[in-house]
Amino acid sequence: MLQCIFLLSDSGEVMLEKQLTGHRVDRSICAWFWDQSLSQPHSFKVLPVIASPTHYLFQIVREGITFLACTQVEMPPLMGIEFLCRVADVLSDYLGGLNEDVIKDNFVIVYELLDEMIDNGFPLTTEPNILRDMIAPPNIVSKMLSVVTGNTSNVSDTLPGATSSCVPWRTTQLKHANNDVYVNLVEEMDTIINSDGVLVKCEIFGVVEVNSHLSGIPDLTLSFANPSILNDVQFHPCVRFRPWESEKLLSFVPPDGLFKLMSYRVKKLRNTPIYVKPQMSSESGTCRLSVMVGIRNDPGKVVDSVSVQFQLPHCVSSANLTANHGTVNILSDKTCSWSIGRIPKDKAPQMSGTLVLEEGVEELHVKPTFQVGFKIMGAALSGLKINKLDLKNLPTPAHKGFRAQTEAGHYEVRS
């Protein structure tokens, strides 16, 4: 059980403090924590779980905001971390992003949310749909409404029906003028290509996102054409386990709005959509570098937002890099980023130039790692295909839509 939650700004200021139990945690713990994180060379290197002289601290950092939780008793660590992640997600969802100002402007909402999410140190409801029913988000629509109607309360008058229903993620009486449901496959490709150009690891981490606006209590069944390619799956609590186990069918009553129905992993893919070929040769204090990028296996859709980024080694004193397509930027922290955008049909994009090494360094022994980004709309590279989506128990017919996209996740090419 957690004893206290603090929200710290990126300068270490306490923006919010929520005491959860009778054992009050003094704010000075934040000062201690901040000293710790400053004493580390990179703030992100602070371990997520550390022990202070008085408490165990769990911390996560989102958009520069540190969520810090304290406890004095042994508890499952993932419970603390996972809860903080949920708090961050819910806040970001409510406030339309996370930053210092938005939290300071809406601290009352944050208090209200925390009040419902955790009581006496035990997490209660973290389901966004239910919270939304209890505390209205401060969006433009509700602001407009409040101006028009003169009712300024952002708290609904009634308790959400779901707190007492058997599908806790869904309110009971939902009515939509247009019934529609969209299923979106969002995949991330994690790839390592080693210095010999060998594909060492290539796997996909994917999420089935569903955006549902359906009236009543609909019952949905989603099936895949090739479920056997999935290596491991995780489900939203609404998914019934037995149909999946026996027939690989996703049967569920959806929450309202956008949610992650399922996440999955597909291992051991053999192909990547694009290639990135770095070449380096050092000679008497300078290093020639060239990077070629091109389509390897045409996914049939446009490969967009292609970018290559890498860190210049410390011993490089200056770099002169140009590209025949796209723009090259070298940032002050020695990060070099080459944004290519769409790969042209007629030529292969290439970046080349020289790196001047520091005096006394003859050859470049430290090899940079190139991080590659891309985005493909309309294709799921894992090959996962949705077979069909059945809707049952609906008062009116609904519109169905399917989409897919693949992005580069941790996609790295070593040189």
Place this chain on the structure above:
Amino acid sequence: MAPPAQSQRSPSPSQPSGKGEVSDLKMQLRQLAGSRAPGTDDSKRDLFKKVISYMTIGIDVSSVFSEMVMCSATSDIVLKKMCYLYVGNYAKYNPDLALLTINFLQRDCKDEDPMIRGLALRSLGSLRVPNLVEYLVGPLGAGLKDANSYVRMVAAVGVLKLYHISASTCLDADFPALLKHLMLNDPDAQVVANCLSALQEIWGVEASSSEEAAMEREALISKPIIYYLLNRIKEFSEWAQCTVLELVSKYAPPDSNEIFDIMNLLEDRLQHANGAVVLATIKLFLQLTLSMTDVHQQVYERIKAPLLTLVSSGSPEQSYAVLSHLHLLVMRAPMLFASDYKHLYCQYNEPFYVKKLKLEMLTAVANESNTYEIVTELCEYAANVDIPIARESIRAVGKIALEQYDVNAIVDRLLQFLEMEKDYVTAETLVLVKDLLRKYPQWSHDCIAVIGNISSNNVQEPKAKAALIWMLGEYAQDMQDAPYALEGLIDDWEDETSPEVRLHLLTAVMKCFFRRPPETQKALGSALAAGLSDMHQDVHDRALFYYRLLQHSVSVANSVVNPTKQAVSVFADTQSSEIKDRIFDEFNSLSVLYQKPCYMFTDKEHQGPFAFSEELGNLSIGVDDQRVEANDEDLLLSTTGKEESLSQQTQGALLVSLDQTEPAAAHAQQTNLVIDDIFGLGLSSPSPSPSPSPSPLLKLNAKAVLDPTSFQQKWRQLPVSTSQEGLISPQGVAAMTSAQTLVRHMQGHHIHCIASGGQAPNFKLFFFAQKAEEPSNFLVECVINLSTAKAQIKIKVEDENASQAFSNLFQSALSEFGMV
């Protein structure tokens, strides 16, 4: 260390200093308090917001308390919430004013809106003012019977809050029985879950003083209740599922059919999107199958995929927590993960702590079939921009080489590292090559050829330099210019800051001298001269020792310095397997992240309040033979006192020593708690046995006196001088019918017991003894677990010189007890 108190914290310049604004607010609130004009709520809301924002910044706004309460008569729920928040924050320190709030909170508890009823009840419980508890009982009772589940859910937690404010009020109102009834019958799963966690805590604390509560606590892990909860598991929220799974992991199913039933029922929890649920399920599965070896292995196979998915799905923070657990499992059963090594490859932008864990796991899973690929991958990191990771990966390559898979190729790789000419790479590699040569002398030929080319000027780090010097000495006959390299190093003696390097230099030049006397004689002379005038005691002593040795007999010196060596077969592991086992028992707890069992990292300050109180019941304090029952209330008082202030140093030190059982005691099974020992040398003890050198005979004062307070004080102040662990022989177990038997026995050896506690199979005893001639004390803590036949002893001494003697004496006394 103590951070500045809150009040001393100066607000930053951009923030209002507070005073003027607060009195302004006070005025404005007062004006609004009685007003019923339309729009009052809006202006109130703005003011309330200001008050709360000051409170949030850290400005003390307690002075507007009465105005806030006056303004609280409103139907606006946001205003109410802000008011509740304010009141909850300041009531504890303004108990008189808090009385003002009772009225409106009680009225709100009867509101027709269940949300307001719930909020009011929650705030009422959060006031935490002891003399107001009487006002809490009525609303709580009504809340538990409320028609709305939201209110019941709040009320269940409210009971727990009440219990912590005033346990007697809570018990007198018979709330636990009500909670139990609700837990078993309520249709709402969240109410059930809240009742369960409240009951676990209340009975956990009460169990020590009341037999009835102890029985109730046992009943929670009885078959009917466990099955009742398991059958409803899918109704619970994800967090409540964690609580239930934790409870189930304490239940011991009587037969394997039941184990399989439970696992079948819970299998889909492994696919839950919440990592905490997955990990709690994994813990349960591992615990259930501990005694069924083949099923246990299947469980490993089954949990592999969910764990690996969790690692790749979450944020870096979640990944780290999961990886730490994966790390533990990989270290226990590396071969089961051998085929998954690719998942452990490091990604470029992962934080250092994640990469480090992955490297350790890669090292562990290496076997004949995958070594080549793993080493290839590790070598890529050696050229990485990230220097700490480059170092770690070179060490990992070395460790794999020591595991003797494919040594041939690895030695080549290591030698390639040396050609990279990066100082840190060279440094790490030298240390590894040295270790490798100690284990595989047959590789010396290949290595020496490369090592010989390294100029000692390029090596700066002491460890690497020492390694290079060791090799120069050891293989002087194979390296052409070893004597001259050493001579060069000796010339720079004055500039060498590390005593370790100077020590190695002395030894190396000695070794070299016996192999190539004419070339080394001069170097040896200057080394001995430099060593004799060295400021460092060890260096000086060694130089003197070599000098006298050479004076005495050159051939003897040769046999001392250059004996025939045996290749090292196994390097000592840093963590004993018992410790690893113990961390495994604490799966899904902080122990796993710290890679230490909880007793090693928790001390008094971190001791949880609940585990604390639980511990006290099992303890009784005895002065000599007069056993006095510890006054529970006193000890509890000191416990709460501790939580009030940061400077808990005033706390009873006796409590400190109880840490061993620490917070996890609340859930970890008691039986596995204690491992370490010292009982006698005959034990299968992994710790270094005391030196065989006869120590001066130690006489103890037969009539030593020490009062408990000074014992506590000394125990707190002194460092642990000896800490040992081992097994108790069956005879020892049989003799240990109660703590008293051991106490009487030890008294025969003039070692007196000051406090003892526990019941079979767990005992904890504190002993003390005094030297016969002088008032120098020895303090001993002794933890015995009969069910695992393990014991652990910690000795603290005032006179460090007598430490060994006393330790021997204590052991022999114990072995006479029949424990060995």
